[in-house]
Amino acid sequence: MTLSTEFVAGVIAGGILGWIVDHVFGTKPWGLIVLLLLGCVAGFYNVMRASGFAGSRPGRRDKADP
Template sequence: MTISTEFVAGVIAGGILGWIVDHVFGTKPWGLIVLLMLGFVAGIYNVMRVSGFAGARPGRGDRQEP
């Protein structure tokens, strides 16, 4: 449930911000399209972050010597 909420929140936030940008600057439909796509990407990133798929890879300093 949390993962789907993270994705939907990103898309909705992008859509709302895009609509506001279009309404204020008169750039219909480009603000909505661009910010909706950015919201989609942010939603995917949030899903990957929450699920642990986008975790940090161990670097050279993170290895433990036997």
């Protein structure tokens, strides 16, 4: 449930920001299209980060780890 919420939040945020950009600058529909795509990318990144898939690199360790 959390992973789907992460993705949907990115898409909704991109859509809202795209609509605002189109409304303010009169660039219909390009702002909405571009920011929806960026919202999808951000949603995928958030899902990967939350699931641990895009975590730290295998060869990298913190100094605190022995």
